[in-house]
Amino acid sequence: MSPGFPLFRLPDNVVLSVFQSMEVIEQMLLSMLSMKTKKIVCSLNFPLRKMSLGTCAPCELEIRFYSIIINVVFEKSEREDAETELLEIKRPERVRFDAGRKVNYALESVDCQWGNGTFEVRDYIDHFMEILNHDRIDELTVTGDDAYPPESIQQLVNELDIRQLSFSDWVSDDNVITYLNAIKPTRSFYLDRCSLFDWNHTRMSQFFVQNLDYIIPDEEERTCMRRVGTYEERTETFSGGSYIRRNDGTEAIVHAEYLRFHLILQEMLLSMLSMRSKKIVCSLNLLPECEEISLYKYASCHLLFRLYPFYISLRFEKFEKDAEREIVEIERPERVKFHLSRIVGNRDESVNYQWENGIFKVRDYIDHFMEILHHDRIDQLYVMREDAYPPEEIQRLVNGLEIRQLTIYEQNSEDDMMIYLNAIKPTRSFCLERSPLFVWNHTKMSQFFIQNLNLIIIGNAPLLTLDDLLLMNASEIQIVTTRMTGKDFNRFLKHWIAGSNPRLRYLWIGCQLTDDFDEEQYERDLLQGIDHRKMADGEERTYGRHMGLYEERTETISGGSYIRRKDGTEAIVHAEEIFFHLILQ
Structure with missing residues (x-):
């Protein structure tokens, strides 16, 4: 961009304001055009979070802002015989610039590339460090890829402050030592999955004595x-x-956290030996607070416990006959499998036991663990489409228990679903996912919609009507697919303004997508005849949504319009592609 370029004929403050109005991605690309554009971009003071360098083929520089991630990839062409030679990383032949960010639930991305001339990889690194006012490489990640030998990486980062040096994949002993000798991290190093690394105490001692921040490998x-x-x-x-x-x-x-892991294992197993041992374990209150007990109905029945940071599952099995599965009575299993695990760092610690069952029923196990864990409910019941356990068996299994959430997965028949919904009354939420075979029956379904639930989630509901939606008495409703239109949602809003769905706090629902779908017309139909006020440009509002039975997450929305119910309650109506949102303040 020459000094005679029209932009630079403007006053400096105007040029600066033009640059400030651009996206970060545009600013970074413009910084490479000339020394003048570089100087302007330097003055913008980017809020950089992290700059990382990876050595896998190809070499990659990652620049991480709080909402945007930019990757600058340095490539060498491969030989015609499709064999990649050991590459000199110094001067790439091609540079690829990729940027991405998440907007709501979608990923927005931009990518471009150019043939490189005389610039070296180090030139690019120095350039971005300068315009971002960043004086270090926060993390250098080394993999077991031979495309770039250690000596090339060593020369590339010479005299740079490397905060963390990380090894992943299979890096040989010699290469690890080469890197550790050449690159002295100032804060930490991380050896991950290096089973080929033959520990050499003499050679390693010099790295352990460095003043690093960290090395990763009762009632009071x-x-x-x-x-x-x-x-x-x-x-x-x-x-x-x-x-x-x-x-x-x-x-x-x-x-001794490892000892705690085995104490919990022993307590759980000991509690099943006798009534006396069960009473002792109950009285100790040594088990961590149980966050969740869930029951899964697969080809075998699973009982899952979440006791942070531990996961415990019991699997109840029947033996198969002649490799053909019969309709199984779930009441008394023939075999029980016990699994206890937790994640420590990057690895999974687990133990497994199994035993042949005698006289105990599945319900006996459920009641037993609810008692020793001081837990008075089943938090989630998951139902899959499997003929091994008919609905009547599950119904008898959980009879008299509080079920917080009922989730029905996959393609269950209408009859099976109605049996579950009639027999099992969840107290907080129900979720119907991936159920395209479910023929909507308005008479049968109305009894479930009028329950005072926290959350209703429905995946595919092509026959859902306005009347169905008006019947739903949940505080949060999420429906992925319907055949409703903007005019249908407009009628719903008018009913809501008049006082319908009084418990509703959040509604997210998809309309019908057709070949002639017009998003602008859809937005006009939504608010036709309704008094509303558009949100100001740049205005944002936050609201809460459910992440599960007990957790909520806060999300931010911009755009949309304010409407008001006759009792004064204010809400935001927002259309995003085919989805319609109603969010109460």
Whole structure:
């Protein structure tokens, strides 16, 4: 961009305002056109979060803002015989620029590429560090890819401040030592999945003595801070452990988390030995608070417990006869499989047991664990389409239990679904997913819609009508697919303004997508004849949505219009592609 370019004939403050009005992606691309554009972009002070460099083929520089991720990829052409040679990373032949960000539930992306001339990879790194006012590489990730030998990476980052050095995939012992000798991270290093790394104490001792921030490989509660990244920290709470003190007075806590893992295992298993052992385990209250007990109906029946950070499952099985599955009575299983696991770092710790069952029924196990865990409900009941356990069996299994959420997956028949919905009355929510074979029966369904539920989720509801929607008495409704139109939603809004659906706080519903669908006409139909006020440009509002039975998440919305019910309640109406939102303040 020459000094005579029309933009630069304007006053400097006008040129700066033009640059400020651009997207970050455009600003970064313009910074590479000339020294003048680079200087302007430098003055914008980008809010950069992290800059990372990866050595996999091809070499990649990741620039992470809070809402946008940009990847600058440096490529060499491959030989005609399709064999990639060991590449000199110094001067790439081609540069690819990819940028992406999440907007609501969609991913917006931009990509472009150009043939490189005389610029080296280090030139690009220095350039972006300068315009972003960033003085370091936050993370250098090394993989087991031989496209770029360690010596090339060593030369590439010479004299740069590398905050964290990470090894992933299969990196040989010699290459790990080469990197550790050449690249001295100033905050941390991370050795992940390096089973080929033959530990050499003499060679490794020099790295352990560096002043790094961290190396990754009772009733009283204490909190501690630990790192979850190069800069981020999190607060964790733990109980138990022992205090020790150093000669200089420094106090520390030694905590045997691995022992806790096995104590929980022993408690759960011991509780099944006798009534006396069960009573003892109940009285100890040593088990962590149970977050959730869920029951899954697959080809075998599963009972799942979530006790953070532990996951426990019991699987109840019947033996098959001649490789043909009969209709199985779920009441008394022949075999029980017990699985306890937790995630520690990047690995899964687990133990498995199984035993042949005697006289105990599945309901006996459910009642037993609800008692020792001091849990008075089934949080979720998941029903899959499997003939191994007919609906009547599940109905008898959970009779008298509180079911918080009933979820029916896959293509269950209408008759089976009606049996479940008639027999099992969830107290908080129900979810009908991927059920295109479900022929909507308005008379039968009305009794479920009028329940005071927190949440109704329906995947495919092509026969849903306005009357069905008006009957729903849930506080949150999510329906992915219907054949309703903008005019149908307009009639719903007029009913809502008059006082219908008084418990509703959030509605998200998809209309019918046709070949002649017109989004602008759809938005006009929504608010036809309704007094409304458009949200101002740039105005944003936050609202809460359910993530599950107990958790909520906060989301932000911009655009849309305000409407008001006759009792003064205000809501936002928002149309996004084929989806219609009604959000109460």
